Amino acid sequence: MAPRSGEAAVVVCRRTLLARAALRAWRIAAGRGTFRARFAACLSHRSRRRTKRAVAGRTSLKKYQLALAAAIAEHVGVAAQDLLPSFGVPPKAEQGDISFGAFAIARAAKKDPRAVAAELAQKSFAPRWVERCTAAGPYVNFFLDRGEFAQDVLRDVAAAGSDFGKGRNGAGRTIVVDYSSPNIAKQLAVHHLRSTMIGNALVHLHRALGYQVVGVNHLGDWGTSFGKLLTAWARFGGSLEQKPLAEHPQPIELLNDLYVRFHEKAKADSTLEDEARRWFHRLEQGDTVARDRWKQIRDASWQHFERIYRRLGVSFEEVIGESFFEDRMPAVIAELERLELLEESDEAQVVALPGTELPPALIRKKDGATLYATRDLAAAEYRWERWHFDKCLYVVDAGQALHFRQLFGVLRRMGKPYVDRLQHVDFGILRLPVDGSWVRGKTREGQVVLLEHVLDRARDLAREKILEKNPELKEIDEAAEAVGMAAVIFADLKARRTRDVNFDLEQITSFEGETGAYLQYTHVRFCGILRNYSGATSAASQGRHLATPEETALLKEIASFPAAIERAAVEAEPSILSQYLLGVASLFNNFYAAHRVLAEDPAVAADRVTLVRALRTVVANGLAILGIRPLERM
């Protein structure tokens, strides 16, 4: 039966298996003179104190690097494009804002990079936001004019509005994302979370870049195990004679029981297996009774899935199960035969994969039945014909890596033009704490942990915590649900996807440190500040008053948002965005502790409110892309 959820032995499954002193200095300087002087006062203070590592710089100020590259290219004989990799961020903020390593130029000119840097630092550069630059060894460090830079960034945000961060690289392109893909007749278990949320984030990331995105839920709804289920239905499903499956209070549990009973009885009664084969044959032949019951199972399962998908904010453009491809199987086999790729091996039919280290791909069993791989061949062909995709991602756990390598290998031998557009987006397993160690998705008793129970528990823990902190909150139900889901989703997407996730609900919902709740709280603070501000923000002066180190750090991080989205999509790695958002939140909280947004000076307050509004856009968009619904109160 079904495909992508691993653990086939246990669960018959498919594709899835988680400065106050600085402020004082600023105020003193504010009494006299320019913003630059104020900033210099802050800087000189800051150079005395030990500064925190710059969080900014994990992503790039791409736009500013491009402009600087063009400006530098005018002075040297190297193309601007080739200079881009030489940009970076100085290790300490007081050393500058953007660094440029002179290594590439030095190599081309056969000179000492330090000499090149020193020479380059003497030149002048066009962009208004370049204040000055200095040579530091083989590096040229550029200092931004804080006010100009702030205005430039906020202008960009204002121009893009709530679309800030989104791009156009994917315009006119189509991407298919195969994700979640559970088996029907089973409940969603906690291990399904990974494919579902990683896939969902990839859908949103690509949509943000302008791609037409087709999210596909490739349900495991076909296979010999349905013969077993139908056998059990006929033999032990007494209550199903009285009323249809959908009218039972817990249809999926009922199906589980039937399945278990089949296996219990089959141990003693070998005729059951034969009966199961006959039932599956009836299903394949389109027998009315078999077909009707199978459809009932499918519908009841989908109802259960949808309830959970809705809580997680997940939806699909196409829900096409394996059953859909059953009648496309002969065409695939015929094509393989025509291409003379099929070979007999131990009575089964396989496609060898010469030139690779891969074992042959099994296409047809000795009893003639097709397999998972065969259905995936048909599905790939169908998707290509229908969508002519630029990319097709299979968000499936790393345990199926060999399957996909073989699948792609067969398609390559078939000469399919789209084979290089297919990508297996693999990920590690989700582990739960059991008796002090980490166990793969199961309880101590070996039971599968239901996703719905995990979501309920997360919501309840969130509720307790919110009530403790904010007993007055009216929208407690909404907030508890949103914070609970945020905790679960962020725990899944925080680390690089190939890592295993240690999923400890207590830890995830502790709401301290790098958690979904911390990000929600940060967003809630933005909203609170904006609610409290009654003044006007004028577009004309936006940003000129933003010159403290904390503000500049935030603006740099805001300016890096589009690059973070792009890189996360290109690398199919949502954690790049997760880590970025943690950086924004951390920088904001630094700023917030050091400065009042609603400052006495109305001009300063107006600019800071504009900054907070930009931050709210960034964090709200970022959370939404990860699949987290940003809250306004909690």
Next chain:
RNA sequence: GGCCCUGUAGCUCAGUGGAUAGAGCACUAGCCUCCGGAGCUAGGUGUCGCACGUUCGAAUCGUGCCAGGGUCACCA
């Protein structure tokens, strides 16, 4: 045994060939007359698994080892 993934602070993890490798948790001490303290500040630990190589420069690239996990045809 072959192939794949992982190995960075006590724990969980960031880290784009570049400057002195850094966050969260945990532990200690501070910070609410002030926009929400789910926060902030300060305090310290590293043979970046090991070795060799490539490079002006390696946690990052290559090769070989070691350790843990996954996977290796008639399941999906």
